[in-house]
Amino acid sequence: MDYTFTPVALVRSPFRDKFGVPRQPSLAPSARQTVELLPPFDQPDAVRGLDAFSHLWLQFVFHQTAERGWQPLVRPPRLGGNRKVGVFASRATHRPNPLGLSLVRLHAVDTENGVRLHVSGADLVDGTPVLDIKPYIPFVEAVSDARAGFVDGPPPRLAVRWQPKALQQLALAGHAKDLEQLAEEVLAQDPRPAYQQDPDRVYGVRLYDCDVRFRVADGCAEVLEIVAL
Amino acid sequence: MDYTFTPVALVRSPFRDKFGVPRQPSLAPSARQTVELLPPFDQPDAVRGLDAFSHLWLQFVFHQTAERGWQPLVRPPRLGGNRKVGVFASRATHRPNPLGLSLVRLHAVDTENGVRLHVSGADLVDGTPVLDIKPYIPFVEAVSDARAGFVDGPPPRLAVRWQPKALQQLALAGHAKDLEQLAEEVLAQDPRPAYQQDPDRVYGVRLYDCDVRFRVADGCAEVLEIVAL
Numbered sequence: 001m002d003y004t005f006t007p008v009a010l011v012r013s014p015f016r017d018k019f020g021v022p023r024q025p026s027l028a029p030s031a032r033q034t035v036e037l038l039p040p041f042d043q044p045d046a047v048r049g050l051d052a053f054s055h056l057w058l059q060f061v062f063h064q065t066a067e068r069g070w071q072p073l074v075r076p077p078r079l080g081g082n083r084k085v086g087v088f089a090s091r092a093t094h095r096p097n098p099l100g101l102s103l104v105r106l107h108a109v110d111t112e113n114g115v116r117l118h119v120s121g122a123d124l125v126d127g128t129p130v131l132d133i134k135p136y137i138p139f140v141e142a143v144s145d146a147r148a149g150f151v152d153g154p155p156p157r158l159a160v161r162w163q164p165k166a167l168q169q170l171a172l173a174g175h176a177k178d179l180e181q182l183a184e185e186v187l188a189q190d191p192r193p194a195y196q197q198d199p200d201r202v203y204g205v206r207l208y209d210c211d212v213r214f215r216v217a218d219g220c221a222e223v224l225e226i227v228a229l
Numbered sequence: 230m231d232y233t234f235t236p237v238a239l240v241r242s243p244f245r246d247k248f249g250v251p252r253q254p255s256l257a258p259s260a261r262q263t264v265e266l267l268p269p270f271d272q273p274d275a276v277r278g279l280d281a282f283s284h285l286w287l288q289f290v291f292h293q294t295a296e297r298g299w300q301p302l303v304r305p306p307r308l309g310g311n312r313k314v315g316v317f318a319s320r321a322t323h324r325p326n327p328l329g330l331s332l333v334r335l336h337a338v339d340t341e342n343g344v345r346l347h348v349s350g351a352d353l354v355d356g357t358p359v360l361d362i363k364p365y366i367p368f369v370e371a372v373s374d375a376r377a378g379f380v381d382g383p384p385p386r387l388a389v390r391w392q393p394k395a396l397q398q399l400a401l402a403g404h405a406k407d408l409e410q411l412a413e414e415v416l417a418q419d420p421r422p423a424y425q426q427d428p429d430r431v432y433g434v435r436l437y438d439c440d441v442r443f444r445v446a447d448g449c450a451e452v453l454e455i456v457a458l
Binding site: 001002003004005006007008024025026027041043044045046047048049050052053054055057059061066072073084085086087088089090091095096097098099101103129131132133134135136137138139140141142143144145146147148149150151153154 | 231232233235236237254255256270275276277279282284288302314315316317319324325326327328330332358360362365367368371372375376378380381382383
């Protein structure tokens with residue numbers, strides 16, 4: 001028996017597509033996002049009392065990859081992209097059901113003219129459909145001594161350097177301050193596929209309305225230029 | 230746009246219906262449950278590496294109450310049943326999308342003849358359809374200083390006493406040892422609706438193949454009898 005669900009909200013996010021989105025929430029804490037409730041769920045009553053909680057769960061759809069199907073085995077980037085684990089032992093986006101789960105920090109509940117939740121730390125692409133919003137319950141869910149195999153700590157970080165041209169372009173971009181901080185957090189995570197290690201290759205990550213072009217060599221991400229989209 | 234999902238597993242559980250299920254997972258740690266993967270997902274490859282994790286997330290369907298619809302406001306038992314909060318500020322089962330989320334402890338991964346995950350602490354009714362299984366990632370999800378309004382600690386517990394007749398019936402029941410421990414954990418949580426405080430009223434909670442009949446007075450749950458179903 002199948003089950004059909006209707007989005008209750010859409011995410012507004014500086015992440016324009018999947019490339020560059022941190023592999024876990026909280027790794028890019030500057031990523032401010034807005035969860036906009038959709039009719040008929042956009043009632044202040046539906047979120048009454050939510051501001052008593054500092055963190056929320058979002059259950060959402062991997063809408064950009066939902067059509068691609070699934071494989072029983074995946075190659076997690078944390079294992080260098082060359083060891084396979086089961087899809088249910090990973091948080092990969094290509095799953096039998098393209099359901100995501102992210103813990104985000106709640107900053108404000110705005111109930112003027114609809115309902116908007118201002119959150120941060122989310123690893124969500126702009127336009128992500130949200131199926132449910134739930135409060136985080138630390139006495140149940142904060143299991144600090146849980147054992148987590150190959151993901152029991154944050155991944156190593158790259159240093160980030162800006163070329164002078166990129167810094168000039170940054171100063172002219174919209175959201176300049178937010179973009180600078182977010183770009184540093186995103187590039188520090190090394191968004192490249194695990195199997196690509198070419199130091200000359202230029203990548204682009206789309207944040208806000210910009211394409212941030214960079215390359216990676218010797219443990220350092222170098223921002224080359226910022227191009228308006 | 231709606232999204233349709235197919236269950237990847239079904240839960241086998243001593244909880245036969247919603248009444249008596251703990252209001253959060255982990256409150257009845259003796260509740261041993263089995264997550265049985267369904268074809269075509271029941272492949273050992275799909276869970277390879279999962280045994281490196283001590284805890285799992287289950288995203289599931291509240292199938293027993295899925296048809297009942299939702300209201301923007303609910304009355305959480307933790308607030309005595311007389312204060313209302315928004316449905317998205319609660320973990321109530323009647324939600325716009327009847328999606329559940331439970332953290333469970335993983336004890337064993339059995340890949341002989343299909344795939345079965347042996348878990349405990351789940352607050353899941355027998356037959357619950359599971360839409361996704363994900364590893365728990367403590368470095369992201371164990372936020373010990375999160376603020377959680379009215380649910381920032383476990384609820385008070387009732388004492389549990391057994392009448393002699395109930396103890397005799399327990400000794401004859403299947404799963405006698407498990408049933409005793411589970412019944413004590415479940416009744417200590419006070420499964421009665423918050424608005425019912427009649428000390429003479431007899432309730433029944435269905436665990437394994439038994440109906441455990443009890444009443445509550447003066448902070449104590451008293452087991453009156455155990456009836457085979």
